[in-house]
Amino acid sequence: MANYFNTLPLREQLIQLGQAEFMDSSEFADGVNALKGKKIVIVGAGAQGLNQGLNLRDSGLDVSYALRKEAIEEKRASWKNATDNNFTVGTYEELIPSADLVINLTPDKQHTAVVNAVMPLMKQGATLSYSHGFNIVEEGMQIRKDLTVIMVAPKSPGSEVRAEYLRGFGVPTLIAVHPENDPQGKGWAEAKAYCVGIGGHRAGVLKSSFVAEVKSDLMGEQTILCGLLQTGSILSFDKMIEKGIDAGYASKLVQYGVEVITEALKHGGVSGMMDRLSNPAKIKAFELSEELKDIMRPLFQKHQDDIMSGEFSRTMMIDWANGDANLLKWRAETGETAFEKSTAGDVKIGEQEYFDNYLLMVAFVRAGVELAFEVMVEAGIKPESAYYESLHETPLIANTIARKKLFEMNRVISDTAEYGCYLFDQACKPLLADFMKKIDTDVVGKNFNEGKDSAVDNIKLVQVNEILRNHPVEIVGTRLRKAMTAMKAIKTV
Amino acid sequence: MIQMTEPFVHIDQLTIQYPPKMVLNDLSWTINKGENYVLGGKSGTGKTTLAKAIAGLIPSDGRVSIHFDPTLPLSPKVHYISNWYQFTNLEGDRNFYYQQRYNRHQGQDTLTVKAELEHFAEQENLDFADIADKVVEIGFENVQQSQLIELSSGEHKKLQLVKGLWLKPQLLIIDEPYTGLDARSRVVLNDWLDELAKEGVQLILITNDQKLPSTINRFAYIAEDSRLINVHGALDFPKDNKRQKKKLPEFLKEVPQTDYDIIAQLNNIHIRYGDKEVLKNISWEIKVGEKWLLQGPNGSGKSTLLSLINGDHPQAYGHDITLFGNKRGSGESIWDIKAKIGMISPEMHWYFDQNATVWHTIASGFYDSIGWFIDVKFQEKKQIIELLEFFDLIKHKDELLHTLPLGKQRLAMLARTIIKNPPLLVLDEPCQGLDSEQTKYFNDVVDELAQHGKTLIYVGHYESQLPSCIEHRIVLEKGEVMTNVGI
Known part of the structure; x- marks a missing residue:
């Protein structure tokens, strides 16, 4: 199978990469009608599969689950998930032939095997749905020409997809139709109906393409989302230990700090996050982040280039074929870092203290979000797509670190994200060696404001604020966040 | 023996304010050894704040001194059991949704009751054998393997009580101890408190209830001017002013449109969680206009049964x-x-959404959402204002719901419930935590609403405190229908 993106002429590559339209709520007036009375069969009953299915059924649609024979016979977790909620469960052979819509919600790595098993069983003219386009775009999976291929990708973990739906809201969602597979022209209607069925239309929907989704998703996850949060966390912890900060305190600050800091990012963007600092601290964080942006820009560009050329997925798929040798080795190494082995101390850290004593992480987050966004947009990805794959998802990943540190983050995220994260981390740490030598506990571990008067130069402050607020990620973010008015605050402290 | 003459608790001119509100002003109180108090009176007088200050949960500026008795074999501690519990999942998250306990999935979200108790025992150095009998008596033995998220509200209350009483602190403060407890458990609780008192535990119960442990020997309330007034018994507590009955808004007098005769028909329903059967062969028919009472002990399956009717239970699919x-x-x-x-x-x-104001809470009733996301239309706005006035909530409309006294919160939640004038009202323990005056007012409103063609399902524990419109009764016990009759 050839990389689909690389088979396209440049003109077509640019069109598909640049597909990003924030949809008006009037486009969803038809509700779930396009799927009403149709047979929907979901393959896979993990967190996404189960929770999306619960929502679709609660929206009045006919949902059942197709699982592999062994999963049913051995009554595995996926079988229990589906049967405990009174869904019909059957084998591929039993359920796929009558399905009008087959939703593939298995992990990326299984897509080729799953689609190869499912496709011959699908009836003429049915629809196949993905929630991530890697299989189509990078692996170049060819789908039967009579089938329609769509993508509906909620930008949240499965549990949130369910919780928000039951609150009467939803999570931001990205939808797409594969241009090579829309023989009846029904793709968009079905993708929209599916999106309504899981509640996504209430929180903002981005009309995207398989290509735009894959190239931006890969970039976001391996740079700012996972890569930089990992690098920043490890370097911060090591620095504090080196400078004699109590290990329990350092561990807690790092584990929970990113969550608290990025909660501000979620509600108010980069400027909202920076505004949580005092004026002198904000200027310091600004200066550090400017420096970080200069140092890391070539690395971000290299990641984007490798993603565009297909080099990243090629090497990763070699590792897949090699039984994940590299992935498993790097995962074990992450488990051995001092931070991972530390235990959060039984100390109380106030919400504001996480900002004041962890200014370095604020600088890392600003640099990473802006860099990822800038590099994606330079590469032809639209600001809307770039926003979702950088700023929007950062708090979600930070939340996994707060749960069980980096190991948990890497376990929860996709295989592609985890692989890319390690690549980034390995390259980034040496790059930052000189920068870190200058770092002291005033920006990580202790309150930056202590012993300083809070005076700042007027003009300097105005300039800094202006640069922060006028960054394109802030402009597009303000607009997209308006559609998410009901965004839930996470209790972070 | 100077120690013996020292009071157990001494509060000297305690002032607590949440600007702009002064909650307690110069309050002084002395509790001597052997005195077991009930703190009662009107809502919003600062009882909970006072309790938290004694327990050291809010700063008291050194105005509260407690003299523990080192000779007692009891833990030298104040333990406060809140009216409002909160639990976290395994990762310290508290973002739950109310239907979560019906959605089944294999990943564990929260600790089991057993694990929670073991964790507590380890933390506080306690021995489970000490309460093994009590757990059975209070009807809590069957939930040991349940996750915290799966507990009903009454069972959660019991968990808080079991933990607090197990601890045997020298001073135990319980805020609304009887809220949500079934009749049997109330008796067990009172006996247990009497036993503890004999061992030297001193009690402060915050309640207006009159069925109290016999060890209670002091009664007090906080007056308007923050003075602590001692009275002879619970009957002497000042009551909240009788609410002035207002005219029901016109839109609620309209009979809701129904093009069906039967609201709900359930036939032979079984609901299982793994091996545990929580509803067994339930059949129930509710006709348009009927007024039902649903009763049963804590954990008997009442809320699960209701969740089948209001669309919250995934297992409803595939049943008749x-x-x-x-x-x-x-x-x-x-x-x-x-x-x-x-x-x-x-x-x-x-x-409920912690960011919701009273206005948003009521407005969300139009969309059945938890929290409010859409602008309301002109007519809807008018209805909201009418209801705010009806319930005397207009001056609180922009305040956060969860910062109001509980009685007012419940009224706002009731307003949310009726704002769209629905054909069916499902009121699951709507008066939990309200005193008898508030409950009476609430039930009067329900009675008035019921006159206008609405169907009602009401869940309540106490026969004495029910709307008078009730005409049918269904009683559950251990997931089975015991009674299903007209009354």
Whole structure:
């Protein structure tokens, strides 16, 4: 199978990469009608599969689950998930032939095997749905020409997809139709109906393409989302230990700090996050982040280039074929870092203290979000797509670190994200060696404001604020966040 | 023996303010050894704040001194059991939704009751054998393997009580001890408190209830000017002013449109979680206009049964259930169902959006959402204002719901429930935590509403405190129907 993106002429590559339209709520007036009375069969009953299915059924649609024979016979977790909620469960052979819509919600790595098993069983003219386009775009999976291929990708973990739906809201969602597979022209209607069925239309929907989704998703996850949060966390912890900060305190600050800091990012963007600092601290964080942006820009560009050329997925798929040798080795190494082995101390850290004593992480987050966004947009990805794959998802990943540190983050995220994260981390740490030598506990571990008067130069402050607020990620973010008015605050402290 | 003459608790001119509000002003109070208090009186007088200050949960500026007795074999501690519990999942998250306990998935979200108790025992150095009998007596033995998220509101209350009483602190403060408890458990609790008192535990109970442990020997309330007034008994507590009855808004006098005769028809329903059967062979028919009372001990399956009717239970699919003329699973969405139901429950209240103002809370009733996301239309706005006035909430309309006294919160939740004038009202323990005056007012409103063609399902524990419109009764015990009759 050839990389689909690389088979396209440049003109077509640019069109598909640049597909990003924030949809008006009037486009969803038809509700779930396009799927009403149709047979929907979901393959896979993990967190996404189960929770999306619960929502679709609660929206009045006919949902059942197709699982592999062994999963049913051995009554595995996926079988229990589906049967405990009174869904019909059957084998591929039993359920796929009558399905009008087959939703593939298995992990990326299984897509080729799953689609190869499912496709011959699908009836003429049915629809196949993905929630991530890697299989189509990078692996170049060819789908039967009579089938329609769509993508509906909620930008949240499965549990949130369910919780928000039951609150009467939803999570931001990205939808797409594969241009090579829309023989009846029904793709968009079905993708929209599916999106309504899981509640996504209430929180903002981005009309995207398989290509735009894959190239931006890969970039976001391996740079700012996972890569930089990992690098920043490890370097911060090591620095504090080196400078004699109590290990329990350092561990807690790092584990929970990113969550608290990025909660501000979620509600108010980069400027909202920076505004949580005092004026002198904000200027310091600004200066550090400017420096970080200069140092890391070539690395971000290299990641984007490798993603565009297909080099990243090629090497990763070699590792897949090699039984994940590299992935498993790097995962074990992450488990051995001092931070991972530390235990959060039984100390109380106030919400504001996480900002004041962890200014370095604020600088890392600003640099990473802006860099990822800038590099994606330079590469032809639209600001809307770039926003979702950088700023929007950062708090979600930070939340996994707060749960069980980096190991948990890497376990929860996709295989592609985890692989890319390690690549980034390995390259980034040496790059930052000189920068870190200058770092002291005033920006990580202790309150930056202590012993300083809070005076700042007027003009300097105005300039800094202006640069922060006028960054394109802030402009597009303000607009997209308006559609998410009901965004839930996470209790972070 | 100077120690003996020292008071157990001494509060000297305690002032606590949440600007702009002064909650306690120069309050002084002395509790001597052997005195077991009930703190009662009107809502909003600062009882909970005072309790938290004694327990050291809010700063008291050194105005509270407690002299523990080192000779007692009891832990030299003050333990406060809150009226409002909060638990976290394994990762310290508290973002739950009220239907979560019905959604089954294999990943564990929260600790089991057993694990929670073991964790508590380890933390506090306690021995489970000490309460093994009590756990059985209070009807809590069957939930050991349940996750915290699966507990009903009454069971959660019991968990808080079991932990607090197990601890045997020298001073035990319980805020609204009887809220949500079934009749049997109340008796068990009072006996248990009497036993502890004999061992030297001193009590402060915050309640206006009159069925109290016999060890209670002091009664007090906080007056308007923050003075602590001692009275002879619970009957002497000042009561909240009788609410002036107002005219029911016109829109609530309209009989809701129904093109079906039967609201809900459930036939032979079984609900299982793994091996545990929580509802066994339940059949129930509710006709348009009927007023039902649903009763049963804590954990008997009441809320689960209601969740089958209001669209909250995933296992409703595949069962023989007909709602509002449509067979369940025939293409209706849960939002179609919820549009016809006004619902209130302790769980929904607990997990309600913390950012919602009173206005948003009521407005969300138009969309059946937990929290408010859409601009309301002109007519809807008018209805909200009418209801705010009806319930005397107009001056609180922009305040956060969860910062109001509980009685007012419940009224706002009731307003949310009726704002769309739905054909069916499902009121699951709507008066939990309200005193008898507030409850009477609430039930009077329900009675008045009921006159206008609405169907009602009401869950309440005490026969004495029910709306008078009730005409049918269904009683559950251990998931089975015991009684299903007209009254």
